[in-house]
Amino acid sequence: MDPTHHQEDPVPWEVPRQDPLFRQVSHIYSWIVPRLGSPYEHQNVMKVSEAFSNAWAGWRAPERRWLAEHLVAQFGVAITLKEPEEYEWSQLLYKPLATKAGSLPAEGGAWPLIRAPERRRLRAVEDCVAAIARDFPDARVAREWGGAFFAHERMTVNKLQRTSAAEWECLLRQLEALPEKLPALVDFLAAHDEPLSKALPTADALFLQAYDASHLADTRLERFRALLGGIDNVYAFAVEKGLKPNKAAVARLAIHCASTSGPDQARAFAAEPLQVQVSAVDLARDILFDAFAYIHGGKCLLEPDRVVRCAQPSLRTSPL
CATH class of the missing domain: 1.20.930 (Transcription Elongation Factor S-II; Chain A)
Known part of the structure; x- marks a missing residue:
């Protein structure tokens, strides 16, 4: 990455409401409820936002982004209808959306058992993160980054299991290439009085960058x-x-x-x-x-x- 084109990572968050994408999703559901035709539908749809909140940490960043895009597009369809009954609101329930996004397996299916290849993926990420943290010029920043990288389900075996082979290659390549780029990034940030932590990617950023680079x-x-x-x-x-x-x-x-x-x-x-x-x-x-x-x-x-x-x-x- 060219230091002059360094991009901000996705906003780090510890609870879903801190994530801008979740806030968009939550707002859209709050706008949907008044358009529903019955108290039963109100109750069901109101529960959906809670379901997303409970599961949000387990979603990969590209899945969250897909959900926000999909919902904003679907809401655009819904508001132009003259009658709420014209829209099939059940398609906005949690399970069908989570399945479409890829955070849940296909209907009636289950994720395969975690096996050695998936565990090797996580170990490779752990090794890269440890190497980056070891050589980073600010030990405190490196220690905090290394801990935060895996905290709150940000990087898990199941997320890596749901990551395509092409995305995985991009993700690992980015991590492996980072030590060589760090000196220039650190110098650039220091010269512009920016926090050195900006040189270190979040897990969410890596998942997004890998997804985008492989499509x-x-x-x-x-x-x-x-x-x-x-x-x-x-x-x-x-x-x-x-x-x-x-x-x-x-x-x-x-x-x-x-x-x-x-x-x-x-x-x-x-x-x-x-x-x-x-x-x-x-x-x-x-x-x-x-x-x-x-x-x-x-x-x-x-x-x-x-x-x-x-x-x-x-x-x-x-x-x-």
Whole structure:
């Protein structure tokens, strides 16, 4: 990793409500409940958020991100329906979502027994973490990082069992390469008066980076387009409900969202660095979530013309 392009790790958290992704999931469920047709459905859906809270630590970071993206997209579908009964709310219960995300095995199945290969994966991670901590220039920071890396189920055999072979190769490669990169990272952080702990990745960050590095740009573009479609829909919905977004700007937004389906956009997206692609998808999810937050709690919708810039082919030169 080039020190000048060092990225912040996902927010370290000890309880789910500290995780921004969990907060998005929790808010979406709180918005769903008033739309349900019966007290029975209210009770069932309210329990789902609690189920996610109880299991959150055991989910891998890519699974949590998938859930937040999926729920924000599904909520966009649900709010445009005239009657709550038109939406199949049972698909938002814990078990079907956890199965889709990959944190639970397929229906009727079970995770295979933990065997030697999975244990070897964890041992390899432990060895890498120990080597990194041993050579890190600040012993206190290294000790705290080494303990936190495995705490709160952040890195477990079961999580590694659910990690594909391609992701595992990326994850291990990142850890093995870190000692060589640490001196430059540490010098960069020290020169900019930043905490040296930023040079050391969290387990969540490694899982995310490994997932992203082992998937093609096409999969990120598909997610990006789906979220942009949701943004287009929610702004159109806001106009319909008289929530004051500029109609002409919303029309321009619709045109630009539609333009992302072209081959030129696909080539431009694929040409961007991996982290720019990942950030574009995350930003689109956050914009869509914030739009819902406005509709349900008085938060201002981002101006449509600013959202348009998210859909430009050159993402690097078109910041929001």
